[in-house]
Structures are given as C-alpha cells and as structure tokens.
Amino acid sequence: MKLITRNTDYAVRALCFIAQSKKKKVTVEELVRVLEIPGPFLRKILQILNKKKLLKSYKGQNGGFSLTKLQDKILLTDLMKIFQGPLKLNECIFKKQVCPNIKTCKLKKKIDKIEKCVISELKSVSLAYLLKKN
C-alpha cells in the first residue's frame, strides 16, 4: 500500500537538490554522492525527467541537469504520473476483465471518494512546498 514508489521518491529528492543548488547545472555524479542513490538507476530517472521536460540536460564536459520550471510549477502528481502511471487507487480489473459488480459496488464508490481526497491533497504538493522551511 505504497503511495509513492522509489523512483518517484528519488526523483523528488534529486529535484530538491538541484533546485537548492547554487550551481547552474548539477551532475549525476554529485547527486549520487550526496543522495546515496544507486547511480545507474538515478541516471535513468533523470533521463526520463529530461524527456518529460521537467529537467533540461547538458551533455559533454560541464554537463549536467537543471530545472526547466519554477519550483511551484513542479508538482508531486506530475512525478507520480510519470513513474507510477495514472493516479488511481483501484482499477477493479482482474485479468483484463472489469469486475461485474462495478456499477453498484459500494466499496468501489468509497475508494473513489477517498481517491478524490488523496489526489486533491497531493496536487497541493509542489517542489516549492517541499523545500519551504517549517
């Protein structure tokens, strides 16, 4: 029952570090050193963030990654969608077949309601929010 998976968490931490770094660009090597995240795994994560335009990458010497957006425009839900797929707490699908109860099921209705609440909370979490002291 994990709300966020490891790659989302790693992405958050990496973005936080990049955001607060004095340098214009941050290299994977530096992130690995300070965050203690497995190198190749983090690289893959950053490459994905680059593709999704949350980071801009620079190749070659003095290369690295920098943010493409303001901190309050980078949302946790963006990362979750990227690394964990659509924001859903319940699919009601077994072996590609939709559960026959789905129209009337009160459990599903309840979970849908919880889902709405969870997502609205999550939407309020930006990089800026995460970095703010206190």
Next chain:
Amino acid sequence: MKLITRNTDYAVRALCFIAQSKKKKVTVEELVRVLEIPGPFLRKILQILNKKKLLKSYKGQNGGFSLTKLQDKILLTDLMKIFQGPLKLNECIFKKQVCPNIKTCKLKKKIDKIEKCVISELKSVSLAYLLKKN
C-alpha cells in the same frame, strides 16, 4: 498504487455473500460458483479468515463457513490488516535502512497526514455498510 489487493477484495465479496445468504453455512464450492474466484485461492483466504476468527468453519459433510460477528463489527480495515499488513502509505525504508531525511521531510509529513485521513475513512467501512442498499 492499489489501496486494496485482490485477496482483500475477494474476502470482502465472500463475506458479503455469506452475510446475505439464507443458509446457515456457505461452502467454498458455492462461493466459487457465484463469485467466480479461483477455488484454491479462495479456500486459502477463507482458512485465514477462520484462523483470524472472522469466520467459523465446519468440517465434514454439510460443512462450510459462517460469520462469527455482526455485520457492523466486521471492518474493511480488519481485512486489510490481515491480508496487506499494517495500514501504512509510506515506510520510508530502503533495504532495511531508514531514510536519513525522515525527521524533517515534508513529503513524509504530507503523506502521514493523507494516511490519517484515508484510514479514518476506511475505518467507517463495515460489512453492514457495504451491504446496505443505496
């Protein structure tokens, strides 16, 4: 990001059927027929529910399962704990090591808050609630 797993869902459906059945005891075979759940898997689930005292089992001919509690005393959260472990949305543990950020991390704080809300919603879901029309 699945809030409830399959065995919890199966357990809910089985308990619902048993609860609304006219018979005093319901057999696995009947449940399999009507709910279309893989037999041996459902058996295992019911055996666990028996061990956990949510069901009482009767062996031998005319055997089967019956509820041990009133419908409003059987909570979804009980099932979730049984089949999915402690109610937690975030462990903050990688490879048995607690994340060093854990004391100050705002992400964790947020998730903890969401967790509280989710759990309190889930606690209000009893078998009686699930069976009530409208």
Next chain:
DNA sequence: TGTTTATGATACTAAATTTGTATCATTTGT
C-alpha cells in the same frame, strides 16, 4: 582533431510482491 567527460538510449537482470496451485491430512455425517 582527438580525448575526455558528460548524458541518451536500450536491453537486460534481480528482487520483491502478488496471485495463484497442488497435495495430503483431518474432521464429520451417513
């Protein structure tokens, strides 16, 4: 212009969790 240092792309592997099966033992009613 070639070497070094960075990321890009992609395929592969390992570990963990979820979702099941298979088998034999035990109890009970007839």
Next chain:
DNA sequence: ACAAATGATACAAATTTAGTATCATAAACA
C-alpha cells in the same frame, strides 16, 4: 468405511519494482 467438507503447508507463476550494463552521442577543450 466412505464421501464430503475444511486444515495445513509447500510450491509456482505472474507481475511489479528496483537496479545494471553497455554502447552511442554530444560538447568542451587541449
């Protein structure tokens, strides 16, 4: 004794999560 149910337990398949390995490509710079 036999049939019909559950109990216990070990095994296996499928899926998801987590992580590696390798080669290609681009930019800086000597």
